[in-house]
Amino acid sequence: MSIPPVSFSNRSQRTAEAPISYLIALAKANPQLISFAAGLVDPMTLPAEEILVICQKLLKDPPTAREVLQYGTTVGSRTYRQAILDHLCRLEDKPPSAMSLNPDNIVLTTGSQQALYILADILIDPGDIVILEGPSYFVYAGALGSFGARLMTVPMDQDGMVVEEVDKLLHRLELRGLLPRVKAIYCQSYFQNPTGLTLGLSRRSRLVDIARKYSKTHRLLVIEDAAYRELRYEGQDLPSLKSFDPDNRFVISCYTFDKPFAAGLKTGYVILPTDVGSALIEQKGNHDFGSSHFCQAICHRALTEGHYDSHLKTVIDGYRKKRDVMLSAMKKHFPSNPQIGWTYPQGGLYSWVSMPRSMNTSRTGSFFEDCLKAGVLYVPGEYCFQPDEEGSIPQNHLRLCYAVTPTEQIEPGIRKLAEVVRSHLNRV
Ligand SMILES: Cc1ncc(COP(=O)(O)O)c(C=O)c1O
The missing domain is CATH 3.40.640.10 (Type I PLP-dependent aspartate aminotransferase-like (Major domain))
Structure with missing residues (x-):
């Protein structure tokens, strides 16, 4: 007797795998890739020492330990x-x-x-x-x-x-x-x-x-x-x-x-x-x-x-430096073209890059493929839009996260990305 499939709820059927899971898995499977994809926090800034001190205080005192556990x-x-x-x-x-x-x-x-x-x-x-x-x-x-x-x-x-x-x-x-x-x-x-x-x-x-x-x-x-x-x-x-x-x-x-x-x-x-x-x-x-x-x-x-306050100062200094490295690398390496632009974030983890409309940055396109071959990963902007009334979605954007990438890899990563941009600009 064949075993019938599970009958999932409508909500479950309306839920697709988050696109970022694929990109994170791709970065994990290819550690040589320079990834600007996942919006994770910088692992090198995580407050291990502060949390160790706090945990010792919380757990050393038995009544406090019993309460928090x-x-x-x-x-x-x-x-x-x-x-x-x-x-x-x-x-x-x-x-x-x-x-x-x-x-x-x-x-x-x-x-x-x-x-x-x-x-x-x-x-x-x-x-x-x-x-x-x-x-x-x-x-x-x-x-x-x-x-x-x-x-x-x-x-x-x-x-x-x-x-x-x-x-x-x-x-x-x-x-x-x-x-x-x-x-x-x-x-x-x-x-x-x-x-x-x-x-x-x-x-x-x-x-x-x-x-x-x-x-x-x-x-x-x-x-x-x-x-x-x-x-x-x-x-x-x-x-x-x-x-x-x-x-x-x-x-x-x-x-x-x-x-x-x-x-x-x-x-x-x-x-x-x-x-x-x-x-x-x-x-x-x-x-x-x-x-x-x-x-x-x-x-x-x-x-x-x-x-919290002292840690915040440290992470802010670290992210500011990384942001600056990314923005100046984009200025240096991206071709100067009125249709290419990017945001200048005063905070947060991301810059948003816009390419000419004719350039398709989607995951199934040759631009994404060429970036992978060149060794650099980004989030295709298409994920961030909803279809318009005709069902179309802009496909000429990229989300770049500067937080997780080690500082010394940011400029080489942007240089690789810029090379792919240049080669695709020559095609359109
Ligand atoms: C805009 C925004 N809101 C909310 C979240 C959720 O984060 P968390 O659940 O870690 O607070 C994220 C995570 O990336 C985010 O980017």
């Missing part, structure tokens, strides 16, 4: 959430009352990815609409797609998401009777993945105003992804979208300690309106009834005992 609560430790709120208020230079926040508006999550995923879980029914930047963070686009969300993109310029286009899109959707299906606007407010661009100051309050304006049949939420906020290498920090939501009604902000501190701890947090918080906690109970209590305790100590 036990389950915590679904929402997470209150004292840690208070420390996070204090940290956030320092960043914003505002008291919690100015944003109507208290520690109960914070939920500790397993990385910010879990917060983003559970938000999709509690907000999206198949056919619901989420508005996001084009290009955007492809992992979250994939997660939203698995819930059956319709993803509608608005363009970006040097100041990030063009929020007036959000207004126009919502207006068009309202005319078509589709406003009730629009659940959220997903916006990366700092050093966006994949472009490295930051949402301009005046656009921040405007985006929250737009969400307020179109909150007619239900509250339209802004999901602010601030994963890279603290990795700023130059310029002044900008107030978050959350800071323009004084009554704590419209903005949900997702943060992580993974990028600026230790990715292996997978510790993030989300700041949300009270009613959204309750729904998220209930759903998180289904997921794990609480993120790692031990990892929370480590991050809590790091935050309150100064390890």
